[in-house]
Each structure stands twice: as C-alpha cells, then as structure tokens.
Amino acid sequence: MRHHLVLRVVSKLLIPFMLLFALYVQFHGDFGPGGGFQAGVIFAAAFILYALVFGIDHAREVLPEHVLRYLVPAGLALYTLTGFAGIALGGKYLDYDVLGSTPTAGQHLGILLVEFGVGVTVSAVMVSVFFTFAGRTRDVDEEDW
Amino acid sequence: MAPDMVTVIDLVLLALLCAAAVALILVRQLFAVAILAGAFSMLSAGLLVTLDAVDVAFTEAAVGAGVSTVLLLGTLALTQRRSEESRRRGTGPALLAVVLTGGALVYATTDMPGFGDPEAPGFRHVVPEYIVGSETDIGVPNIVTSVLASYRGYDTLGEVAVIFTAGIGVLLLLGRRREDEIQDEARRSGSGDEG
Numbered sequence: 001m002r003h004h005l006v007l008r009v010v011s012k013l014l015i016p017f018m019l020l021f022a023l024y025v026q027f028h029g030d031f032g033p034g035g036g037f038q039a040g041v042i043f044a045a046a047f048i049l050y051a052l053v054f055g056i057d058h059a060r061e062v063l064p065e066h067v068l069r070y071l072v073p074a075g076l077a078l079y080t081l082t083g084f085a086g087i088a089l090g091g092k093y094l095d096y097d098v099l100g101s102t103p104t105a106g107q108h109l110g111i112l113l114v115e116f117g118v119g120v121t122v123s124a125v126m127v128s129v130f131f132t133f134a135g136r137t138r139d140v141d142e143e144d145w
Numbered sequence: 146m147a148p149d150m151v152t153v154i155d156l157v158l159l160a161l162l163c164a165a166a167v168a169l170i171l172v173r174q175l176f177a178v179a180i181l182a183g184a185f186s187m188l189s190a191g192l193l194v195t196l197d198a199v200d201v202a203f204t205e206a207a208v209g210a211g212v213s214t215v216l217l218l219g220t221l222a223l224t225q226r227r228s229e230e231s232r233r234r235g236t237g238p239a240l241l242a243v244v245l246t247g248g249a250l251v252y253a254t255t256d257m258p259g260f261g262d263p264e265a266p267g268f269r270h271v272v273p274e275y276i277v278g279s280e281t282d283i284g285v286p287n288i289v290t291s292v293l294a295s296y297r298g299y300d301t302l303g304e305v306a307v308i309f310t311a312g313i314g315v316l317l318l319l320g321r322r323r324e325d326e327i328q329d330e331a332r333r334s335g336s337g338d339e340g
Contacts, residue, residue, distance in 0.1 A: 025203070030285040033199035035293060041207035048215055069316075076309045079302055094298040107283040111294040118305050125312030126212055132319045133219035 004053070011053045018046035026119050030111060036118025043119065044126030056134045068128050075121030082113045151195055158195070162188045175226050176218070183214035200289050271296075 025032075026039035051059035083094040091098035096110025165185045172178055186209025193202035258265035279291040293301050 029290050030287055032287060033289070034203055035200065035290050038200065038203040038207060041204065041212060045207055045211045048212065052215070072309060072312050072316075076305050079305055083298075083302070094302070096295060103282065104284040107285070107291075107295055111283070111285065111290060114294050114298065114301065115290070118301065121305050121309055121312075125308050128312055128320075129315045130212070130215065130219070132315055133216055133223070136223055136319060 007053050011049055015046050015050055018042060018049070022046065022119075022123075026115065027112070029115055030108070036115040037122055039115075040119040040122025041126060043123040044130070047123075047127050048130050051130065051134065056131065060131065063127060065128070065131060068124050068131070071120055071124035072128060073121075075117040075119065075124065078117035078120065079114045082110055082117065086110070155192065155195055158188055158192050162192070173228050173230070175221050175228055178228075179214055179217040179221060182217065183210045186210040186213070 022039045022043035025034035025042060026036060029035035029039070047059060047063060050062070082096075082099075086095040086098055087093055089098040094110075094114075096107045097103040098106055099109045100106035162185065165181055165188060169178060169181045169185065172181065186205055190202040190206040190210065193199075193205055258267075262268075275292055275296055276288060278296075279285055279288045283291045283295055285291040285295075
C-alpha cells in the first residue's frame with residue numbers, strides 16, 4: 001500500500017493513541033470497562049494496522065518473531081506463577097489475599113499481575129497468528145480483489 | 146406512546162444485523178463476505194453496548210470486526226476469492242429443521258425471566274456475595290474484573306491456556322514451511338532474478 005498517502009498519515013497519527021489506549025484499558029480495568037483480553041487485542045490491532053499499511057517486514061523489525069515466541073508463553077507463565085506465589089506465601093493457588101500487606105492490597109496486586117499476563121499472551125498470540133498468515137501470502141495486486 | 150431511544154436503537158441494529166446475515170448467505174464474492182462478517186461483528190458490538198455489556202462489546206469490536214476480518218482476508222489471499230455454487234438439493238428437510246428449532250427457541254424465551262430481573266435464578270446464587278465482596282473484600286469498582294480475575298481466576302487461567310494452545314497450534318501448522326514449499330520459492334525467486 002505504498003501509495004496510499006491518506007492511510008499512511010492517518011495510521012501514523014492513530015497508532016500511538018491505540019497503543020496508549022491499550023495500556024489504559026489494561027491498567028485501568030479495575031475501575032473502567034476492559035482488562036487483559038481487551039487490551040491485548042487492541043495492542044495487537046495497532047501492530048496489525050502498522051503491518052498492513054507499512055508492510056510486514058517493517059512490523060517484524062519492530063516486533064521480531066523470536067521476541068514474540070517468548071511473549072506467547074510469558075503471559076501464561078506470569079499468571080501461573082502468580083498462582084504459585086499464593087501457595088508460597090501460605091495461601092491457596094490463585095489466592096491473592098496473601099500477596100500484599102492487607103488482603104485488599106493483595107487482591108489489587110494479584111488482579112494486576114494476572115490481567116497483565118492475560119494481556120501479554122493475548123496480544124502476542126494475535127500478532128503471531130497474523131504474522132504467520134501474512135508471511136505465507138504472496139503480494140496481492142489490488143485489482144485481484 | 147413514544148418508544149424510548151434504546152428500543153429504537155435496538156430495533157435498527159437488529160434490522161441491520163438481519164440484513165447483514167441475509168447478505169452474507171447470498172453473496173458469492175468472498176471479499177464482500179469477509180467485510181460483511183466484520184460489519185456483522187460491529188453491529189453485534191453495538192447491541193452489546195445497549196445491553197450495558199461494554200467489556201464484551203470491546204472484545205467483539207476488536208476481535209470480531211478487527212483482527213478476524215484481517216485474518217479472513219489473509220486466508221482469502223492464500224486460497225480463492227469466489228465460493229463455488231452449491232448444488233441446491235434437499236433444502237426441504239433442512240428448512241423444516243431450522244424452522245422447528247427456531248420456533249422451539251422462540252417458544253422457550255417466553256419462560257425466561259425478564260431482562261435484568263434481580264429475582265432471576267441466575268442472580269440469586271453467588272451473585273449477591275460477589276457484588277458485595279467486590280467492594281468490601283477486593284475493592285475493585287468494576288465487578289466484571291473482580292469476578293474474572295479473582296473469584297473466577299481458575300476459569301480465566303484456563304481461557305488463557307486455550308488462547309496459548311490455539312496460538313501454538315497455528316504457529317506449528319502454518320509457521321513452518323514444508324521443504325517442497327521452500328524449494329518452490331527458491332526456484333521462483335531464482336527464475337525471477339534471471340528474468
């Protein structure tokens with residue numbers, strides 16, 4: 001899409017705000033609507049938009065596939081380890097009460113950690129799946145559609 | 146009696162959903178089908194907003210209208226862009242089954258509790274405890290988050306594991322190239338250089 005000037009300019013303006021909005025949805029999920037799933041998808045959508053407009057090779061430079069390969073399990077690992085941290089501190093699996101100085105502080109920390117784990121895995125999976133599909137596609141002429 | 150605004154919006158969205166669904170069945174151009182599927186998701190997201198399920202609407206708009214439309218288009222680029230004409234044979238029994246099932250479902254909805262009825266059986270079991278506990282024990286104003294991440298933390302762990310497994314599956318199936326594909330590509334790029 002090299003010659004789509006409007007698309008290029010508008011996406012360049014929008015992508016930083018999409019990423020910022022994803023972070024807001026991620027870390028403000030306790031108070032407003034949203035959470036890890038939504039934030040992960042919005043974050044991934046920003047990268048997918050970048051890849052669509054500026055080309056998959058540029059997107060791969062920003063987010064290399066070997067990094068993604070670690071991020072996919074990292075989120076699930078963070079969630080699982082948060083659960084085990086509850087056991088280590090004398091509670092049950094995924095019991096956040098023992099994580100902080102007070103049960104409420106522990107709940108806040110636990111929810112923050114597991115939601116972040118969800119966001120990391122969801123966004124990494126979405127971007128990986130897109131890269132995998134797009135990586136197999138030969139360039140399609142716009143007239144072909 | 147003037148209908149209230151939400152009812153009007155609901156009716157418009159539902160009418161558009163039906164139109165999109167019918168168009169999805171009739172259109173043979175798969176590019177249009179992918180875009181219509183995205184529009185269908187976007188309309189559902191609008192309906193979910195009127196139901197006050199903003200979290201679900203978020204996901205529907207981002208996944209259904211955004212990412213999966215892109216993936217459908219990516220799949221089209223790999224396969225073909227028109228669907229084959231289906232042979233229209235034996236539609237009678239299928240139509241009968243659909244009408245009967247649909248009729249049974251519509252009939253069953255008359256037994257359902259009213260929308261948002263606090264006395265509905267689904268709201269009486271653990272829900273009052275969660276609503277109070279979310280404020281006193283967890284201190285999180287968004288009850289969806291406290292149920293999802295804390296009260297139902299095991300379920301969410303399972304969901305993340307499902308997404309992880311699906312991602313790994315796609316990477317294993319499509320991420321690597323078969324040897325004949327690599328040779329094929331090498332040959333193609335080789336001949337391209339000569340030409």
